[in-house]
Amino acid sequence: MKTLLDFLPILLFFGAYKFADIYVATGVLMAASVVQMxxxxxxxxKLQTMHKITLALVLIFGALTLMLHDERFIKWKPTVLYAAMAIALTFAVWVLKKNFLKMMLGSQLQLPDAVWMRLNVAWIGYCVFMSIVNGYVAAYYTTEQWVDFKLWGYVFPLAFIIGQGVYVSRHIQHEDKPENT
Incomplete structure (x- = not known):
């Protein structure tokens, strides 16, 4: 159910774009994001901080897109979001000496600190990569190509999440269970 919720706004955005235009699709994305949250x-x-930031950026960049009738704002929103995430994760771990991933997920996953650090670095790299890729596509491709990239570009986060799952599964610390003798 939650996975469907994660993809619903982008799927509705894509459908609205294919049946109308970028401005209708932007309005649909804004509404779908509010419903999603x-x-x-x-x-x-509760909403996690990332949910709040994502919603705020969708609403701000969407409003700018609609008010100024300029599609560049909605196209650059993912670049700004990913860059902000990379900066926040970097600042937290190397300046504040806090690992936000461990703070958010540590109660659900028992992992060694070194693994948490590698995951944090992986997330920083992923966010930098996605920011650059989206920025490149937004700058050098048509809006239609960018919208197609937004849909088919979900291969990147899916591959990253699956890769993380495989990596984490090797390092999960289980509580020792008594052996049956």
């Missing part, structure tokens, strides 16, 4: 809030009774 409301549903997440109803399920979890």
């Amino acid at each position: 409301a549903a997440i809030y109803l399920i979890d009774r």
